[in-house]
Amino acid sequence: xxxxxxxxxxxxxxxxxxxxxxxxxxxxxxxxxxxxxxxxxxxxxxxxxxxxxxxxxxxxxxxxxxxxxxxxxxxxxxxxxxxxxxxxxxxxxxxxxxxxxxxxxxxxxxxxxxxxxxxxxxxxxxxxxxxxxxxxxxxxxxxx
Amino acid sequence: xxxxxxxxxxxxxxxxxxxxxxxxxxxxxxxxxxxxxxxxxxxxxxxxxxxxxxxxxxxxxxxxxxxxxxxxxxxxxxxxxxxxxxxxxxxxxxxxxxxxxxxxxxxxxxxxxxxxxxxxxxxxxxxxxxxxxxxxxxxxxxxxxxxxx
Numbered sequence: 238x239x240x241x242x243x244x245x246x247x248x249x250x251x252x253x254x255x256x257x258x259x260x261x262x263x264x265x266x267x268x269x270x271x272x273x274x275x276x277x278x279x280x281x282x283x284x285x286x287x288x289x290x291x292x293x294x295x296x297x298x299x300x301x302x303x304x305x306x307x308x309x310x311x312x313x314x315x316x317x318x319x320x321x322x323x324x325x326x327x328x329x330x331x332x333x334x335x336x337x338x339x340x341x342x343x344x345x346x347x348x349x350x351x352x353x354x355x356x357x358x359x360x361x362x363x364x365x366x367x368x369x370x371x372x373x374x375x376x377x378x379x380x381x
Numbered sequence: 382x383x384x385x386x387x388x389x390x391x392x393x394x395x396x397x398x399x400x401x402x403x404x405x406x407x408x409x410x411x412x413x414x415x416x417x418x419x420x421x422x423x424x425x426x427x428x429x430x431x432x433x434x435x436x437x438x439x440x441x442x443x444x445x446x447x448x449x450x451x452x453x454x455x456x457x458x459x460x461x462x463x464x465x466x467x468x469x470x471x472x473x474x475x476x477x478x479x480x481x482x483x484x485x486x487x488x489x490x491x492x493x494x495x496x497x498x499x500x501x502x503x504x505x506x507x508x509x510x511x512x513x514x515x516x517x518x519x520x521x522x523x524x525x526x527x528x529x530x
Contacts, residue, residue: 352496359494362517366492369524
């Protein structure tokens with residue numbers, strides 16, 4: 238329960254910082270980079286969805302330290318979202334929010350593929366450890 | 382390797398002397414096992430203190446700033462911190478596998494990957510421990526360094 242609350246507090250801090258980051262970005266970069274309230278809401282909703290889906294799939298390392306969460310995914314995603322949305326707008330893309338949502342889906346698919354690749358690497362690493370363990374095990378705690 | 386055993390009632394204390402030209406991985410592993418039998422850790426259970434032989438300890442973990450020694454049958458509380466125990470258990474078959482756990486590799490059965498970048502260690506007793514990403518390399522290094530006995 239304590240660990241769950243810890244994780245929850247990290248996530249709350251991450252979302253708060255992401256929101257603050259977007260507000261700051263809006264204030265600092267002026268109208269050309271600014272995102273509307275509706276767009277900010279969609280960005281946060283996408284971050285939450287990615288978190289929840291990843292959590293259900295067991296993909297995200299929620300055990301990570303506060304530093305990871307703060308400097309990690311939500312804040313980065315929020316900043317890149319703002320840049321992407323404003324770029325769509327300056328390029329004159331019709332309905333940038335729709336394109337942003339499509340880009341998010343692509344992002345998530347790529348994210349899953351990268352995770353699968355890392356898992357495969359970890360699988361090989363585990364096989365290597367098991368091989369070494371097989372050798373190590375011959376001594377065993379009863380072998381001597 | 383030549384093994385000589387001297388037994389006699391006139392010997393007051395058991396003493397192990399190893400004579401070698403150099404310490405190779407096999408010998409290093411043998412030393413590690415001997416060290417495991419050479420001392421014990423103090424553990425508290427139900428108010429009484431007991432010396433726990435290292436070879437009986439499956440793993441040590443910490444929770445809320447307290448350290449616990451896990452044997453196959455019982456859990457003992459140690460008055461020492463996990464960092465102090467880690468220092469004490471250097472050059473034995475114990476290795477830190479996560480921020481709050483030190484495992485006895487002699488009891489390690491196998492490892493399997495988890496989705497969250499960590500690994501799961503299964504002990505011979507069936508218990509499962511988590512190996513953090515940061516400690517995987519140290520585990521591999523230790524296992525490969527010690528070699529086959």
